[in-house]
Every structure is written in structure tokens, then in C-alpha cells.
Amino acid sequence: MRSTVTAAAAARLAALVVAALLAAQRAAAFGPRVYAFNETIPVYFNKAVSDRTHLGQVLRGDRIIASDLAVRALVESTCELLCSKPVHHVDVALARAMIAGEYRVEWILDDLPGATAKASVAARSDLAAGVKRYDVGFPLGFHDQKSNKFHIFNHVLLNIVYQIYSGSRIVIVGFEVYPKSVRTVDGMCPPAFDLDTTEPMVLPERGHTTIDWTYSVQWQLDTGVAWAHRWDMYIVTTGTRVHWFSVANSVAVVALLSALVAAVVVRTLRRDIAAYNRAVAQEDGGGGGGGRGGDVGDDGVVQSVAQIDFGELDEAGWKALHGDVFRAADMHGMLCVLVGSGVQFISAGALTLLLSLLGFTGHPYSGGLLTVSIFAYVLSGYFGGFATARLHKMFRGIGWRRYALLTALLAPCTILLVFFALNLVVWSNGSSFAIPAGTFFALLLLIFGLSLPLVYAGAYAGQRTKPHALNTRATHIPRPVPPQPWYLDPFWQLLLAGACPFSVVYMELYFILDAVWQAHHVHHLAGFVALVAVLLVATCAEVAVVVVYVALAREDHRWQWRAFSAGGAAAAYVFAYAVVFYAHSFDVGLSVAGVLFFAYCILGSLIFWLCTGTIGYLSSLVFVAQIYSSVKID
Numbered sequence: 001m002r003s004t005v006t007a008a009a010a011a012r013l014a015a016l017v018v019a020a021l022l023a024a025q026r027a028a029a030f031g032p033r034v035y036a037f038n039e040t041i042p043v044y045f046n047k048a049v050s051d052r053t054h055l056g057q058v059l060r061g062d063r064i065i066a067s068d069l070a071v072r073a074l075v076e077s078t079c080e081l082l083c084s085k086p087v088h089h090v091d092v093a094l095a096r097a098m099i100a101g102e103y104r105v106e107w108i109l110d111d112l113p114g115a116t117a118k119a120s121v122a123a124r125s126d127l128a129a130g131v132k133r134y135d136v137g138f139p140l141g142f143h144d145q146k147s148n149k150f151h152i153f154n155h156v157l158l159n160i161v162y163q164i165y166s167g168s169r170i171v172i173v174g175f176e177v178y179p180k181s182v183r184t185v186d187g188m189c190p191p192a193f194d195l196d197t198t199e200p201m202v203l204p205e206r207g208h209t210t211i212d213w214t215y216s217v218q219w220q221l222d223t224g225v226a227w228a229h230r231w232d233m234y235i236v237t238t239g240t241r242v243h244w245f246s247v248a249n250s251v252a253v254v255a256l257l258s259a260l261v262a263a264v265v266v267r268t269l270r271r272d273i274a275a276y277n278r279a280v281a282q283e284d285g286g287g288g289g290g291g292r293g294g295d296v297g298d299d300g301v302v303q304s305v306a307q308i309d310f311g312e313l314d315e316a317g318w319k320a321l322h323g324d325v326f327r328a329a330d331m332h333g334m335l336c337v338l339v340g341s342g343v344q345f346i347s348a349g350a351l352t353l354l355l356s357l358l359g360f361t362g363h364p365y366s367g368g369l370l371t372v373s374i375f376a377y378v379l380s381g382y383f384g385g386f387a388t389a390r391l392h393k394m395f396r397g398i399g400w401r402r403y404a405l406l407t408a409l410l411a412p413c414t415i416l417l418v419f420f421a422l423n424l425v426v427w428s429n430g431s432s433f434a435i436p437a438g439t440f441f442a443l444l445l446l447i448f449g450l451s452l453p454l455v456y457a458g459a460y461a462g463q464r465t466k467p468h469a470l471n472t473r474a475t476h477i478p479r480p481v482p483p484q485p486w487y488l489d490p491f492w493q494l495l496l497a498g499a500c501p502f503s504v505v506y507m508e509l510y511f512i513l514d515a516v517w518q519a520h521h522v523h524h525l526a527g528f529v530a531l532v533a534v535l536l537v538a539t540c541a542e543v544a545v546v547v548v549y550v551a552l553a554r555e556d557h558r559w560q561w562r563a564f565s566a567g568g569a570a571a572a573y574v575f576a577y578a579v580v581f582y583a584h585s586f587d588v589g590l591s592v593a594g595v596l597f598f599a600y601c602i603l604g605s606l607i608f609w610l611c612t613g614t615i616g617y618l619s620s621l622v623f624v625a626q627i628y629s630s631v632k633i634d
Contacts (some may be wrong), residue, residue: 005454032171032227033110035073040170043158046106046113069156071109073170074219079155081184082213084235089207093140096150096203104137105176109160114138114177115234131627134233138179141203150203153179153212161222173222173230183214246290246507247528250535253504258541321626324479324557328395333403335560335617336391342614344384344455345607353533356526374446381408381451381459386460393467404459408452411610415603422599427594468625481556488554490562497547498569501539501612505570506577508532513581517597537615540567544616552624559620567616571609575601 011392018360035041045065068082087095107114115134161174181200203209225233318517329335352373355361388407392400423435508528548559549565578601582594 004576016450032165034165034169034171037074038460038476039073041071041073041109041535043071045106051284060109067090069158071214071217072631074162075217076219077215079214082215084210084212086210087208092203092207092209093415095152098565099141099150099152101141103140105140107139107175109158109175110172112172112175112230112378114175116160116178117176117233122593133441134176136234142181151200152211153178153181154184154201154211155182157216157218159220161220161225163223163225163227168241171227172374173227174220174233176398178568182214183320184214207413217318236508237474247531249292249507250504250532250539252298253500254535254542257500257539257546261542261545263529270553272494275566283552286565309457321552321557322481325552325559325628326394326417327478327557327626328397329558329560332395333392333406335564336388336395336397336403337406338390338564338610339617340384340403342557343387343612344377344408345381345611346382347380348373349611351380351532353526353530357530374443378446378451381502382458384408385455385460386462388455388456389459390465392469393463400459400463401456404456405452407459408455409447411607412447412451413442416440416447418599418603422596425595449510473484479555479557481558482554484554484556488550488556490565493547493550493562494565494569497566498571498573500543501536501567501570502573502577504539505532509574509577510581511586513578514585516623517581517585528535532567536612539620540570540612540615543567544620548620548623559624560617563620564617568611568613569618570612571605575605576603 018431043269045067046377070080105114113136115136116138117134142154143149143153157178157180159174159176159178161176162170163173165171180198181202183199183201201211352361353368355372355376356369361372384407385404387624389400392403397403419435419439456581512529544567548563551559551562578598582597582601586594587596
């Protein structure tokens with residue numbers, strides 16, 4: 001009956017995952033929008049962000065507004081007046097400040113963000129060859145340092161790159177925006193309009209002014225860029241050599257740790273084998289091993305660890321803890337909740353990376369990656385609930401439903417509370433980065449309507465599954481822990497334990513922070529992130545195993561929280577690195593942007609702590625169960 005329930009739950013989960021995959025595939029494979037000659041193409045205004053305070057892609061704060069630009073397929077225009085806007089002196093001062101702050105404007109046409117190329121439009125062939133790249137958005141203006149004048153870019157050239165679809169119908173494969181500061185005459189462009197020679201529009205130092213906003217449209221046929229690859233110019237893999245250097249560094253760290261773990265295991269086995277051989281020599285007088293029924297070789301030496309009867313050895317070190325090693329940890333319920341939450345985040349991250357590598361998330365700029373991540377987290381609730389219930393049952397705890405509820409709500413509700421608090425700050429400053437109330441409601445609906453039932457389904461299956469049989473039972477009275485040397489103090493252990501995983505990820509962490517918080521071109525990081533994530537998992541597991549072994553060797557049976565903390569210790573290094581990144585990359589002080597940055601980095605570090613701590617604990621649990629399974633207890 002239990003296996004039937006588990007299989008049914010797994011089948012339902014598999015069906016949900018397959019449905020999500022198909023939905024993502026349909027979204028990624030959505031066909032192009034085809035335009036006929038003279039058909040109106042809407043242009044949307046997004047937001048203005050600064051190079052210095054850009055808060056990235058995760059919560060982009062997009063607010064799409066339809067513009068009044070009249071763009072028609074294959075219809076060009078030299079200079080069209082959009083509007084003539086009187087500007088108050090307060091707004092003039094604001095515009096000057098935004099130009100000084102290097103703000104950029106984002107427009108959207110056919111789901112493509114307006115971008116500026118690194119070279120002229122005439123060198124489009126170089127761009128198609130991959131020599132150039134796009135920077136999303138265009139600057140609001142230009143500050144002439146010599147004359148201390150602020151030029152407002154009140155004219156834009158829209159260069160729309162297209163390809164013939166069939167007959168007279170076209171598809172758009174590029175949207176380039178080139179701004180220019182132009183002084184108009186009576187609300188009209190000069191008769192001999194030339195972007196290179198026209199006098200610029202300069203903002204006054206004080207007082208009112210009137211700005212005429214104009215635009216030009218030109219169409220460019222490009223047969224070298226297919227519609228399916230039109231995002232390739234936005235996606236940039238920067239610093240490939242540095243990425244590979246980071247991977248090589250991570251591999252070296254993992255190799256050293258693997259050698260250390262192997263040395264620990266070999267040292268343990270050699271010590272136990274030597275002790276057993278001494279016992280054999282004392283009992284048999286150093287003779288052959290015939291009296292042992294083949295447990296030893298002809299020379300009286302143990303041939304393999306499988307031949308050792310650890311019960312005959314004097315109980316010392318980790319072997320002395322067989323009655324305490326699987327004792328329920330202090331606050332074991334919270335440990336179960338944290339491990340279950342970590343399993344959910346790890347499952348969601350693995351699924352998101354897999355879908356990203358397979359191309360199901362679409363282009364990074366569109367928000368598809370964030371959407372897939374949210375749904376992956378919700379669907380992974382089953383695994384989180386299952387892990388919580390299995391661990392809770394191993395501790396012989398009661399009230400699994402309460403811990404399943406905590407697993408389902410602790411992490412997501414904490415994140416939403418932080419977002420809500422940040423929204424109050426952002427709303428008070430009128431920023432577009434505030435999350436709309438409808439989005440909050442949708443997230444709450446996902447948590448309570450889908451994630452919570454999945455966590456309970458996983459917990460129910462985990463509670464009804466037969467737990468793994470342990471070789472030892474906890475005694476009624478805990479064994480006293482002997483005094484420990486200073487270097488085994490948890491502070492020093494965690495300080496060293498966190499340095500190893502951080503050394504694996506710190507280079508890749510820079511690229512992630514740069515792509516999310518600062519860059520205006522779109523980075524393609526999924527492949528490198530997946531590779532480094534695998535190395536990070538191995539590092540956290542090995543570090544936790546070493547820390548746990550050292551504690552057990554000193555007859556300290558309180559290993560469970562230490563294993564979780566050792567795996568997650570790198571989170572403190574990650575947050576410290578984010579602080580250094582902020583200090584060197586931004587020039588905004590502790591403003592609203594700074595509050596958002598640190599709040600999101602704290603949340604990211606906590607999620608990193610949950611994931612790496614879970615890896616450390618589960619790997620240590622397997623290690624401890626494995627070594628004690630070889631001990632023969634009377």
C-alpha cells in the first residue's frame with residue numbers, strides 16, 4: 001500500500017513536471033510576429049535606469065507603457081515631431097541630475113529591447129559576424145565635461161533590422177536606437193536635417209525650457225540574422241578565458257579536498273587495521289591466521305577492511321560513539337525544516353539550470369528565467385516535504401504535519417515579507433522597481449495553492465516510506481563530550497570550512513553579480529554556472545565530511561548541526577564579497593538602491609546557506625551511516 005501511494009504521488013509529480021516542460025517549450029518555440037507593408041508596429045516605453053544604480057534582471061521593475069511613436073512596416077521617415085514639452089525648472093534640474101547619473105532609457109519593439117551597437121549602423125556586417133555586441137537601452141543625454149554643458153538626447157534614430165518572411169511580409173530581427181541632441185526650429189527639424197552637423201539641445205543651468213522630441217525611422221534588410229537567432233547579439237559570454245580559469249581553479253580545490261578526504265579515510269582504516277593486527281599478534285603469538293577462519297592472510301596480517309571485527313577493538317575515537325552518533329540533534333525539528341527547504345531550493349536550481357541549458361527558458365532578458373525559477377521552486381515542494389518527513393522519522397519525532405507546514409511556508413513567506421518591506425521603501429520614492437499588488441497576490445496563490453499541497457504530498461509519502469535501517473541505537477544517557485582543543489572550536493572550524501567552497505565560486509560570483517546588478521548587455525552564464533555548481537556540491541560535501549570526521553575522532557557526537565553549519569559557512573563569505581562588490585562598483589552611497597542591493601544579497605546568501613548546508617548535512621549523514629555500518633556492535 002505504501003509503495004502504491006508513493007508511486008502514485010511520484011506519477012502525479014512527473015505529470016506536473018512534464019506539463020511545465022511542455023509549456024516552457026511552447027513558450028520558447030513561439031513563432032515570429034509577421035508584419036505586412038505599412039502595418040502599424042507599436043513601440044513601448046519601459047523605464048530609465050542608471051549605469052551606477054542598475055538593479056538588474058531578477059526583479060527588473062519593468063513598467064511597459066505604449067508610446068505615441070508612429071512606426072509602420074517598411075515606411076521610413078527623416079524627422080517626425082513626437083511632441084513639444086514645456087519643462088519646469090525643477091524637471092530641468094532633475095534631467096541634468098539624471099544625465100550626470102548616466103541614466104539610460106529602455107524601449108521595446110516586437111519584444112526586442114532597443115539597443116545601441118558598438119559601431120555604426122553601416123558596419124552591420126561586422127555585427128553579424130560577432131565583432132560587435134548590443135548594449136540594452138540608450139543614454140538620456142551627454143555631459144560635456146569641458147564646457148560643463150548637459151545635452152539632452154531629444155532625437156532618436158530607430159534603425160529596424162528586418163528579414164523577408166514571405167512575399168511582402170517581414171519579420172523583425174533587430175531594434176537599434178541611436179540618440180542625438182538636436183536643437184529644433186519652431187518645433188520642427190532644420191530644413192537641411194543632418195544628425196552630424198545639427199546644433200545640440202543644451203539644458204539651461206536654471207529656469208524653464210521647451211524640449212521638442214523628434215524621431216526618425218529607417219529600415220535595414222539583413223539576411224545574415226535569422227529570427228531564431230535575433231537575440232544572439234544581446235547575449236554575450238564575457239571573459240571566456242577568465243571563466244575557464246575559474247573552472248580550473250575550482251577543479252584544483254576539489255581535487256585537493258578529495259585527496260584530503262581520501263587521506264582521512266585511509267588513515268582511519270590503517271589505524272584500525274594496525275590495532276587489529278596487534279590484537280591478533282598478542283592472541284596468536286604472531287602466527288598464521290588459520291585460527292581465524294580465513295579472516296587473516298598466511299602472514300597473520302588483515303587483508304581487507306571487510307575482515308575487521310571492530311567489536312574486538314578497544315572502543316576509542318569515533319568507534320566509541322556508536323551509542324550516541326544517531327541521537328536526535330538539539331532542535332532536530334528545525335534541522336528537518338531547514339534541510340527540507342534546502343532540498344526544495346536545490347531541486348529548483350537544478351531544474352532551472354537544466355531547462356536553461358536546454359533552451360526552455362528563452363532569452364534571459366525576457367524574464368523567462370525568473371518565471372521558470374519560480375515554477376521550478378513551487379514544483380520542487382514535493383521533494384522538500386519528502387526530505388523533511390524522512391529526516392523527521394529518522395529522529396523518531398512526532399507531529400510531522402507541523403514541520404511540513406514550516407517547510408512549505410518558512411522560506412517563501414520570509415522572502416515575501418522582505419519584498420513587502422522593500423516595496424514600502426520603494427513606493428515611498430516613486431520607483432518602478434516596486435512589485436505590484438497583483439504580483440504579490442499571484443505569488444501568494446502559488447505558495448498556498450500549489451506549493452503547500454505539494455509539500456504536504458511529499459511529506460505524506462516520506463512519512464509512510466520505511467526509514468533507512470541504522471546499525472546502532474542511541475543510548476538513554478548521552479555520552480559526556482571530553483574537553484576539545486582550541487582549534488576544534490566551531491568558530492575556527494567554520495571559518496576554515498567556508499573558505500574552501502567560496503574559493504570555488506568567487507570568480508563566477510563576480511560575473512553573476514555583474515550580470516544581475518550592473519550590466520546592460522545580457523550575459524550567457526548557464527553553462528559555466530552549472531559546471532561550477534557541480535564543483536561546489538562536491539566541495540561542500542567533502543568539507544563537511546572532514547569537519548564531521550574530526551569531531552567524531554575527538555569523541556564529540558554533536559555532529560549534525562556542525563555538518564549543516566560547515567556546509568553553509570561559505571554563505572558568510574558570499575555576503576562579504578557582495579559588500580566588497582558594492583563598494584567598488586556603485587557610487588550611490590546607502591540610498592534606496594543600496595537598501596535593495598543589500599536586502600536581495602542577504603536573501604541570496606540565506607538561500608545559498610540553506611542549499612550548501614543541506615548538501616553538507618546529507619553528505620555527512622551518508623558518511624556517518626557508512627562508517628558505522630561496518631562496526632559490529634554486540
